[in-house]
Amino acid sequence: MIVMKFGGTSVQDAKAIERAATIVKGRAALKPVVVVSAMAKVTDQLLAMARAAGNGDRKNALKLCRALQERHYNTAGELLGTALFTQFHSDLGLDFETLDELLRGIAAVGELTPRTTDYVSAFGEVLSSKIVTAAFSALGIDSALVDSRECIVTDIAHTRAAPLLEETNERLRKTVQPLLESGKVPVMGGFIGSTKAGITTTIGRGGSDYSAAIVGAGLGAEKIEIWTDVDGMMTTDPNICSDARRIKVISFDEAAELAYFGAKVLHPATVLPAVQKNIPVYVLNSRNPPCEGTRIIARAPRCRNFFKAIAVKKRITIVDVAAPRMQLAHGFLRGIFEAFDRHRVAVDVVSTSEVSVSLTVESNDSIPALAADLAKLADVKYEGRKAIVCLVGENLRETPGIAARVFGELSDVKIRMISQGASEINLTFVVEEDAALDVVRRLHKTFFSDLDVEVFA
Ligand code: ADP
Ligand code: ASP
Ligand code: MG
Numbered sequence: 001m002i003v004m005k006f007g008g009t010s011v012q013d014a015k016a017i018e019r020a021a022t023i024v025k026g027r028a029a030l031k032p033v034v035v036v037s038a039m040a041k042v043t044d045q046l047l048a049m050a051r052a053a054g055n056g057d058r059k060n061a062l063k064l065c066r067a068l069q070e071r072h073y074n075t076a077g078e079l080l081g082t083a084l085f086t087q088f089h090s091d092l093g094l095d096f097e098t099l100d101e102l103l104r105g106i107a108a109v110g111e112l113t114p115r116t117t118d119y120v121s122a123f124g125e126v127l128s129s130k131i132v133t134a135a136f137s138a139l140g141i142d143s144a145l146v147d148s149r150e151c152i153v154t155d156i157a158h159t160r161a162a163p164l165l166e167e168t169n170e171r172l173r174k175t176v177q178p179l180l181e182s183g184k185v186p187v188m189g190g191f192i193g194s195t196k197a198g199i200t201t202t203i204g205r206g207g208s209d210y211s212a213a214i215v216g217a218g219l220g221a222e223k224i225e226i227w228t229d230v231d232g233m234m235t236t237d238p239n240i241c242s243d244a245r246r247i248k249v250i251s252f253d254e255a256a257e258l259a260y261f262g263a264k265v266l267h268p269a270t271v272l273p274a275v276q277k278n279i280p281v282y283v284l285n286s287r288n289p290p291c292e293g294t295r296i297i298a299r300a301p302r303c304r305n306f307f308k309a310i311a312v313k314k315r316i317t318i319v320d321v322a323a324p325r326m327q328l329a330h331g332f333l334r335g336i337f338e339a340f341d342r343h344r345v346a347v348d349v350v351s352t353s354e355v356s357v358s359l360t361v362e363s364n365d366s367i368p369a370l371a372a373d374l375a376k377l378a379d380v381k382y383e384g385r386k387a388i389v390c391l392v393g394e395n396l397r398e399t400p401g402i403a404a405r406v407f408g409e410l411s412d413v414k415i416r417m418i419s420q421g422a423s424e425i426n427l428t429f430v431v432e433e434d435a436a437l438d439v440v441r442r443l444h445k446t447f448f449s450d451l452d453v454e455v456f457a
Contacts, residue, residue, distance in 0.1 A: 019286055023227065076134065189211075305452050413439055
């Protein structure tokens with residue numbers, strides 16, 4: 001079997017869903033399980049209505065909800081035609097009634113908890129998976145809806161829950177496997193799951209890629225296909241450099257680093273389940289299905305170029321923690337990391353000196369409280385509006401002088417932190433957010449003009 005995941009833009013309207021159906025039909029013999037995201041922008045809209053309700057703005061929350069309902073009804077109507085839509089309408093209608101009630105409840109209390117946030121944001125995938133299943137049947141695919149909340153079991157860390165693999169795999173084998181065996185195409189929503197007690201959870205923004213990998217690993221897929229709106233993993237975000245080129249093949253390690261440091265074409269956790277079962281992952285374009293995309297595998301072929309790609313992650317804050325001289329010894333770092341842990345703030349890049357430690361984190365609301373906590377240990381400063389730029393390539397391991405070439409190019413740029421990642425395949429540094437795109441464009445021009453045709457398209 002294989003897993004085919006369609007992202008938000010790949011199910012954004014009736015045309016996109018029809019394209020997805022054609023792609024799935026072409027793979028019928030491979031026994032696909034289809035994982036879908038919410039329709040494009042829907043998760044953002046659900047979160048916006050949840051926040052409005054949480055602020056007590058019931059009117060606005062319900063208005064946004066009605067707009068969402070109209071979009072889903074229109075898409076379903078277009079795909080199903082009048083007769084089928086009439087049956088389907090009441091099912092969708094119940095979901096919107098529930099969502100409506102939920103928003104009224106949140107507005108009445110005037111408080112939005114992580115648990116209710118998940119309950120609201122899960123509707124995107126609940127709705128899209130229902131519409132895609134019905135549309136696939138209408139288009140001649142023998143599809144079957146699977147409620148992901150009945151098979152992706154997670155812990156209770158709302159909005160970024162972690163899957164419990166043993167339980168999940170067992171449920172996947174029980175619910176999805178029999179459908180495959182009876183020749184059906186199971187369709188399920190990505191991003192969502194539930195705790196053992198049945199409380200709805202989500203696994204983090206962009207998490208449908210991760211869901212696809214969990215399903216693929218759980219069912220022993222031959223491959224996992226991530227269908228999106230670009231030709232594959234590119235040398236950098238094509239929105240930043242229009243001359244970004246497609247990477248034909250890349251290693252799991254390289255892809256994971258790129259995803260972690262901002263290449264949002266793949267959720268950073270996607271690669272892990274695939275690596276554990278050695279399942280190749282393909283990134284493909286649903287608007288250009290004949291294109292071969294990017295193949296992500298355990299060992300990529302040798303490449304003539306220093307780097308495979310550049311990623312950039314904006315909205316970064318640097319936290320500087322300075323201890324009195326000689327105190328940076330035993331226990332001090334532990335104290336710092338424990339504080340980050342208590343506030344559930346993840347650290348991306350770290351650099352230390354005898355007297356201070358600098359760490360980068362994604363800018364977020366917990367930073368002031370974290371800084372107050374750290375101030376008990378040492379002097380603390382933090383500064384936002386930074387960006388991490390990350391160059392990735394396995395050749396970094398063996399080739400001397402690469403860092404000199406990179407920083408030679410950027411001699412006029414203020415560089416705040418540098419780290420040649422512990423994995424030895426990334427060169428990462430921090431710049432002012434305003435300078436980041438220019439830095440990426442300059443490096444892209446220098447290092448990605450003359451490319452190895454074996455690796456790049
Ligand atoms: P989906 O909705 O299909 O999950 P995403 O929007 O999450 O799609 O990811 C696709 C987007 O990722 C692309 O449109 C592109 O702008 C962005 N992106 C960032 N870095 C890269 C990269 N190195 N290669 C390709 N796309 C990238
Ligand atoms: N719909 C979710 C999001 O927008 C998950 C995903 O698309 O991968 O974050
Ligand atoms: Mg995505």
